[in-house]
Amino acid sequence: MTVIDLAAECLSILNEAIIIFSLSFVFTGVIIGLLQTVFSVQDPGLPMAAKLLVFIVLLTQIGPGIYEQFHLLFYQL
Structure with missing residues (x-):
């Protein structure tokens, strides 16, 4: 396994995680913004x-899977 293969696998793992985390943050921001507008909360x-x-919730639910993918990847070296 070359360095380029290793970098490609790492980026693939991170790509999936970044998409999940960023989409959840966008949805959370939109939902909280709507709730603040509806209930007139100015916090x-x-x-x-x-x-x-x-x-924190995503890290506890999805984080171990990401760690296991990296562990298996580097264990193969």
């Missing part, structure tokens, strides 16, 4: 707190 820190909560 500027609420979207960031919601995104942090979503990040």
Whole structure:
């Protein structure tokens, strides 16, 4: 396995994870923004707190799978 193959596999794993994380952050921002508009809540820190909560949940649910993919990739070396 060459360095280029290894870099391509790493980028492939990260590409899937980045898409999942970024889409969840966009959806969270939109939903919290709509809720703030509907309920007239003017808290500027609420979207960031919601995104942090979503990040923690995603990290605990999807993070081990990403770690296992990297572990298997580097174990093959």
